[in-house]
Amino acid sequence: MRFELKVLDQRGVLSALTLVAQNEADAEAQAAVLGYSALSISKLQSLDIEWFSKKPVFDILLFSQELVALLHAGLSLVTCIETLAEKSTDKTGQSVLNSLLQKLHEGQTFSNALSATPDTFPSLFVAMAKASEKTGDLKQSLQRYVLYRTQLEQVRTKLVTASIYPVLLLIVGALVSIFLLGYVVPKFSSIYENVGDNIPFMSRMLMKWGNLLHDHGAYVASFGLGSIVLLAFVLTRNSVQTRLMAWLWSIPNLGEKLRLYQLARFYRTLGMLLQGGTPLVIALQMSADLLGNALRAQLQFAIQQVREGQPLSASLEQHGLATAVSKRMMLVGEQAGNMGEMMENTASFYDHEITRWVDWMTRLIEPLLMIFIGLMIGGIVILMYLPIFELADSIQ
Numbered sequence: 238m239r240f241e242l243k244v245l246d247q248r249g250v251l252s253a254l255t256l257v258a259q260n261e262a263d264a265e266a267q268a269a270v271l272g273y274s275a276l277s278i279s280k281l282q283s284l285d286i287e288w289f290s291k292k293p294v295f296d297i298l299l300f301s302q303e304l305v306a307l308l309h310a311g312l313s314l315v316t317c318i319e320t321l322a323e324k325s326t327d328k329t330g331q332s333v334l335n336s337l338l339q340k341l342h343e344g345q346t347f348s349n350a351l352s353a354t355p356d357t358f359p360s361l362f363v364a365m366a367k368a369s370e371k372t373g374d375l376k377q378s379l380q381r382y383v384l385y386r387t388q389l390e391q392v393r394t395k396l397v398t399a400s401i402y403p404v405l406l407l408i409v410g411a412l413v414s415i416f417l418l419g420y421v422v423p424k425f426s427s428i429y430e431n432v433g434d435n436i437p438f439m440s441r442m443l444m445k446w447g448n449l450l451h452d453h454g455a456y457v458a459s460f461g462l463g464s465i466v467l468l469a470f471v472l473t474r475n476s477v478q479t480r481l482m483a484w485l486w487s488i489p490n491l492g493e494k495l496r497l498y499q500l501a502r503f504y505r506t507l508g509m510l511l512q513g514g515t516p517l518v519i520a521l522q523m524s525a526d527l528l529g530n531a532l533r534a535q536l537q538f539a540i541q542q543v544r545e546g547q548p549l550s551a552s553l554e555q556h557g558l559a560t561a562v563s564k565r566m567m568l569v570g571e572q573a574g575n576m577g578e579m580m581e582n583t584a585s586f587y588d589h590e591i592t593r594w595v596d597w598m599t600r601l602i603e604p605l606l607m608i609f610i611g612l613m614i615g616g617i618v619i620l621m622y623l624p625i626f627e628l629a630d631s632i633q
Contacts, residue, residue: 240264240280244273255355262522269519295333295357298386301379308376315341333357346370360523361506368514378513385509389502392588399599403606410610417617419454422447425621436624443620482529494594500558501587502527508580517576518544532558549576562586 241255242264265275300321307317318341322334333354340350348367351358362382369378426444429436436444450457471477486492503524510520521540525533535556542552550567553559559567563583570579 240278242268242273242278243276244268245276295329297358297362298383298390300330301383301386305376305379305383308379314347314375347375361510364510364515364519364523365513368510372514381509381512385505388505388585388588392498392501392591395592395595399595402599403602406603406606406610410606410613413610413614414617415450417614417621418443418447419450422617422621423451429624437620440620440623443617479530486529486531494591496532497560497587498591499528499532500560500563501584501591503532503558504563504580504587505584508577508584511577511580513577517549 240261261278261280264278268275303321304317307320308314312320315338318334318338322331322338325331325334336354337350340353341347345353348363348370351363351366365378365382366375369375372378422443426448429440429444472481482495486495506524506527507520510523511517515523518540521536521543525536528536535558539552539556539558542555543549548571550559550564550571553567554564566579566583566586567576570576573579
């Protein structure tokens with residue numbers, strides 16, 4: 238959602254700011270990270286057509302990697318942006334980079350230039366740039382962000398890769414079943430026309446379904462395609478996704494792994510922000526979007542306790558946002574003063590655990606799917622030949 242804010246900067250100058258945020262509290266937190274005090278916040282109304290149109294995407298990870306390389310070569314920030322704009326062949330990329338250049342030439346800071354395009358640069362990236370301006374380590378902050386994004390992508394890629402083979406098995410099994418029902422079964426049905434009612438009940442049902450698919454294939458295909466489109470549309474609704482996630486979380490073992498996956502992303506993001514110099518409370522608020530609705534509500538209570546002076550480890554544990562391992566590592570981080578590093582170590586620990594679990598589940602699901610598809614196709618073949626078997630028995 239987009240919000241328009243009336244804000245005051247550190248010099249007391251009134252200005253307007255547009256941000257993309259989950260809610261008003263998130264928008265106010267983003268404004269505070271950028272150094273503004275929010276006077277009023279209003280939601281901008283817009284037609285929700287994101288499902289029907291795909292906006293061009295600016296590759297922030299590639300931008301960060303190239304910017305780090307140019308900064309490491311000794312170029313100034315403005316020269317780096319100019320170089321990237323000249324080499325870019327993508328219209329979206331050129332537009333974003335030229336906008337950044339214009340803001341920098343006007344004398345604005347890098348973080349302010351980034352925040353001018355909230356649809357392109359997320360609040361995490363802007364906060365990282367804002368913190369680096371205070372410490373003067375933009376290159377190190379960018380390297381930290383690149384590492385953060387790369388580690389998140391590794392886990393996501395692992396999950397996607399693990400799901401490809403089972404999905405392919407289901408697609409192939411469905412196509413083979415449709416071929417048998419739509420082409421082979423009607424052929425057998427014409428052979429059994431003179432047999433009468435001597436065909437077993439299940440075989441008769443199979444023949445009827447096969448003839449339906451063969452005679453009205455266009456209608457059946459249209460109905461199936463419409464059902465898929467409707468299902469895809471329904472699954473994009475926030476209320477449906479919330480109920481679906483609640484159901485998945487209620488499944489033993491799977492729900493715990495989903496919780497660990499969200500906590501691992503939350504820990505990694507929080508660690509990156511803390512290492513970049515973002516204050517703890519603001520870092521917690523900015524990391525909240527990585528949690529589900531239930532955990533996000535608990536995080537708000539934990540943030541309030543941190544504001545009151547309670548340790549982070551105790552606050553997160555009290556509200557179900559810490560495990561036995563993460564609590565011990567946070568205690569060490571609080572004592573050693575390197576909480577950001579400890580949060581990233583905790584995230585890495587759980588990333589490895591989730592990866593091992595995904596590998597184990599993949600090895601289990603693949604043979605189960607093959608057995609299921611084999612039984613389904615084998616059942617269709619047996620029901621097709623069953624009348625022949627019974628006829629042979631009756632002849633004997």
